[in-house]
Amino acid sequence: MSDSAIFGITLTVVGMSGTMFTLWLLSLLITLLKKAFPRMEN
Amino acid sequence: MIGIGCVLLYLGIKKQLEPLLLAPIGFGAVLANIPLTGVMEPGGFLRVLYDGGVLTELFPLLIFVGIGAMTDFEPLLENPRILMFGAAGQFGIFLTLLLAIALGFSKLDALAIGIIGACDGPTAIYVSSTYAPHLLGSVSVAAYSYMSLVPIIQPPIMRFLTTEAEKRVVMATVKKTVSKTTKILFPVVVTVFTALIAPIGAPLMGMLMFGNLMRESGIMDRLVKTSSNELANIVTLLLGLAIGATMQAQQFLKLQTLLIFALGFVAIALDTVMGVLFGKLMYAVSGGKINPLIGAAGISAFPMAARVVQIEGQRYNKKNHLLMHAMGANTGGQIGSVMAAAIMLSVVKGLGLV
Numbered sequence: 001m002s003d004s005a006i007f008g009i010t011l012t013v014v015g016m017s018g019t020m021f022t023l024w025l026l027s028l029l030i031t032l033l034k035k036a037f038p039r040m041e042n
Numbered sequence: 043m044i045g046i047g048c049v050l051l052y053l054g055i056k057k058q059l060e061p062l063l064l065a066p067i068g069f070g071a072v073l074a075n076i077p078l079t080g081v082m083e084p085g086g087f088l089r090v091l092y093d094g095g096v097l098t099e100l101f102p103l104l105i106f107v108g109i110g111a112m113t114d115f116e117p118l119l120e121n122p123r124i125l126m127f128g129a130a131g132q133f134g135i136f137l138t139l140l141l142a143i144a145l146g147f148s149k150l151d152a153l154a155i156g157i158i159g160a161c162d163g164p165t166a167i168y169v170s171s172t173y174a175p176h177l178l179g180s181v182s183v184a185a186y187s188y189m190s191l192v193p194i195i196q197p198p199i200m201r202f203l204t205t206e207a208e209k210r211v212v213m214a215t216v217k218k219t220v221s222k223t224t225k226i227l228f229p230v231v232v233t234v235f236t237a238l239i240a241p242i243g244a245p246l247m248g249m250l251m252f253g254n255l256m257r258e259s260g261i262m263d264r265l266v267k268t269s270s271n272e273l274a275n276i277v278t279l280l281l282g283l284a285i286g287a288t289m290q291a292q293q294f295l296k297l298q299t300l301l302i303f304a305l306g307f308v309a310i311a312l313d314t315v316m317g318v319l320f321g322k323l324m325y326a327v328s329g330g331k332i333n334p335l336i337g338a339a340g341i342s343a344f345p346m347a348a349r350v351v352q353i354e355g356q357r358y359n360k361k362n363h364l365l366m367h368a369m370g371a372n373t374g375g376q377i378g379s380v381m382a383a384a385i386m387l388s389v390v391k392g393l394g395l396v
Binding site for chain 1: 118119122123125126128129130132133135136137139140143144148149152153218219220221223224227228231232235236239240374377378381382385386389390393395
């Protein structure tokens with residue numbers, strides 16, 4: 001397999017899994033934020 | 043090349059395809075290709091704009107402040123798991139990168155071409171101006187042209203990939219559960235968290251989130267108005283001219299430019315395919331509560347992609363109001379596209395390519 005192909009596959013695997021994982025963690029952080037600072041109904 | 047500049051002017055003015063960008067790009071291309079003007083020579087005014095605003099990455103970052111100030115992330119905050127659609131919508135970037143490499147483009151060129159799939163003009167400009175400046179013109183024109191064609195590119199794919207039952211799924215009304223404190227802390231948390239993971243993306247994400255912080259704070263109305271209007275408009279104008287000026291005949295009039303346009307189309311189509319397929323997975327996992335059509339909104343073309351989802355949903359069920367859910371996915375796509383770019387650039391830096 002060529003060097004460019006290895007580069008592309010590495011970038012795809014790391015990039016896509018990294019993006020999914022980061023956004024998943026971010027969604028958990030947002031959920032925590034909402035629990036820590038709930039909306040107050042007036 | 044002057045003719046191509048005129049075509050861009052026609053597309054922008056007559057056909058109204060992203061006129062705010064295509065018209066300045068077209069005019070910049072016309073000016074820069076008239077012989078002996080010196081506008082792109084050292085000291086020429088377009089060279090000054092390019093060196094000062096594009097090479098330094100300043101212009102895309104300033105536009106991002108305006109975008110952040112115009113964006114309401116509340117639909118995303120109401121349902122944080124929608125953020126995953128924003129991740130799935132970035133698949134097109136990586137698949138297109140692989141395709142570009144298979145077609146013989148170099149690694150960094152393939153990176154710049156793949157980023158068209160981010161559906162995000164400033165991000166595409168940020169990446170290509172640094173890593174493949176000779177492709178800046180073609181990548182920018184492709185990115186902005188295809189973003190404006192989202193209402194044409196996406197619906198056939200959405201209809202093909204979803205069943206009648208899936209199209210008709212009515213999603214629950216979005217309830218107001220987000221406090222003002224959460225809305226203010228959100229941009230700070232996102233900036234710190236994402237910058238710790240992929241520091242090279244900090245300028246992009248930081249500026250997007252700073253704009254949003256100003257909006258949500260509620261006490262910087264003047265700065266919000268300026269960022270959303272005057273700043274965004276001035277920078278868009280200057281950026282367009284500078285990008286157009288890079289479209290010199292010897293760089294642009296090549297077969298690879300046509301390939302780039304073709305790959306750009308593929309990138310956005312693949313984003314839609316993967317987003318809708320992810321939507322089908324969420325539909326299955328949620329027991330039929332999530333309409334797969336909102337997967338198409340997980341790209342950064344805001345708010346166009348969300349509107350496309352709303353229109354498509356209503357075609358099959360007039361009672362279906364998918365807009366707020368789609369807006370959540372769309373704003374998630376904005377974060378996802380910047381994150382995907384940041385991670386890619388971090389990997390490239392880690393591999394020692396830059």
